[in-house]
Amino acid sequence: QxxxxxxxxxxxxxxxxxxxxxxxxxxxxxxxxxxxxxxxPGKEREGVSCISTNGGTTDYTDSVKGRFTISRDNxxxxxxxxxxxxxxxxxxxxxxxxxxxxxxxxAPEYDLWGQGTQVAVAA
Numbered sequence: 534q535x536x537x538x539x540x541x542x543x544x545x546x547x548x549x550x551x552x553x554x555x556x557x558x559x560x561x562x563x564x565x566x567x568x569x570x571x572x573x574p575g576k577e578r579e580g581v582s583c584i585s586t587n588g589g590t591t592d593y594t595d596s597v598k599g600r601f602t603i604s605r606d607n608x609x610x611x612x613x614x615x616x617x618x619x620x621x622x623x624x625x626x627x628x629x630x631x632x633x634x635x636x637x638x639x640a641p642e643y644d645l646w647g648q649g650t651q652v653a654v655a656a
Contacts, residue, residue, distance in 0.1 A: 535559040535645055537629050542650030545619055549654070553614040555629030555647060566636045567605065567612040568643060571625035571652075580638030581627070582614060592636055596622075619654045626651050 541553040555567060568583040582603040583592045591603050600619075605612040612629060627650050630643035637643075 537647035539647040539650040544653045550617045555612040565631040573625040583636035
């Protein structure tokens, strides 16, 4: 069974850090760009970051630039999202998704999604 599993979410104070992980099972992430998305209550899902298959290209939405860092370890079949200087507005469910066609912020393009991990940032 092909799966993406996110982990690492939790409750943190404003200014704190979390590292999210996205682990693949049943397939190799080598041929997939991986995107991180988030959805806050009452809001649409938005693209946060994306990393190309070899990690050579990364992209971030403006609101997280300089605070979040995406990386991947293909040997571990895992992609990470390091989140620093967290703000209450970062509170959301975070999802990772895999796309064979490359990075995009257009969610319907993605082939496979994880179940999400909750991030809550207290003021």
